[in-house]
Amino acid sequence: MFHVPERYYHWSYVWIPIITGFVWYGTLWAMLITWLAQGRPRYVSQDGRIAYISDRYLRHSGRLLPHMRRREKVFSTLAVLGAFMGGCGLILLSIFDTKRYTSAHRAFLLVFMIGVALSAIFTIIEYHWIKKDFTFARELRIAYWAKGIIAGTLIILSIAFAVTLYEATDAGAVLEWLIAMLFTSYIWTYFYDLHQSKGVRKGELSEYKMRQPNIA
Structure with missing residues (x-):
């Protein structure tokens, strides 16, 4: 029977954010390059000169630092629901x-x-509380700050986009493209998260073992 060395177990999922990010990024560039190559055509739905884009398993299996309190689990669930809501919105706006x-x-x-x-907000809050329980985990702090900075920037740009959508259409189009491109970076931060499970056996970082560090 074919046996996969344990050090390679994480490869089956750790590359998902990278592939997703490249697909998203490639799609955006394909749309933008096509529009430029066609001589920047003005679409029937276009108001300005620039076209708009529109014309959790590892932590619970003990391979990532666990949730030590109920509040982290609550924020984790809320983050998943927020992502589901965003996914539904993306599908419907494309229809x-x-x-x-x-x-x-x-x-x-x-x-x-x-x-x-x-x-993003619920994920950052979740990471904030996990980080407090595991102050020694440098990788967790890096993930927390990276997500916080990128998400904060995206939220600010989104507010500016909402304002310019009706007041300055060209500026709004630029912001929409910028937000979409920067969102790729947020997706890629999950590669760093998942990569932390490399070489970690299932159950090695379970809540039970982390609460009793002397257990072999």
Whole structure:
């Protein structure tokens, strides 16, 4: 029977954020390059000169630092729900185009952005509390600050985008592209998170063992 060395176990999932990020990033560049190559055509739904984009298992299996209190589990669940909400918004805004269903498209865009923002906020809060329990974990602090800085920047840019969407369409288009590109970086931070499980056996970092560090 084929046996995969334990040091390679994490490879089956640790690359998912990297692949996802490249697919997202590649899609954005393909859309942008196509628009530029066509001579920057003005779409029927376009107001300004620039076109808008629109024309958790490892922690619970003991391979990442565990939740030590109920509050981390609550924030983890809320983060998943926020991500689900954002995913639904993204699917629906791609179905309802901005020309024929302008109001619906913008509403689902808002749902997507709010869902992703809530997921990021709850994830950062979750990491904040885990970080307090494991002050020695340098990797966890790096992940916490990286997510916090990127998510904070995205939220600020999203607020600016919401304002310029109606007041300055070209600026709004630039911000939308910038937000989408920067979102790739947020996705890639999860590669760093998952990579921390490298070489860690299942159950090695379980809550029970972390509460009783003398257990072999």
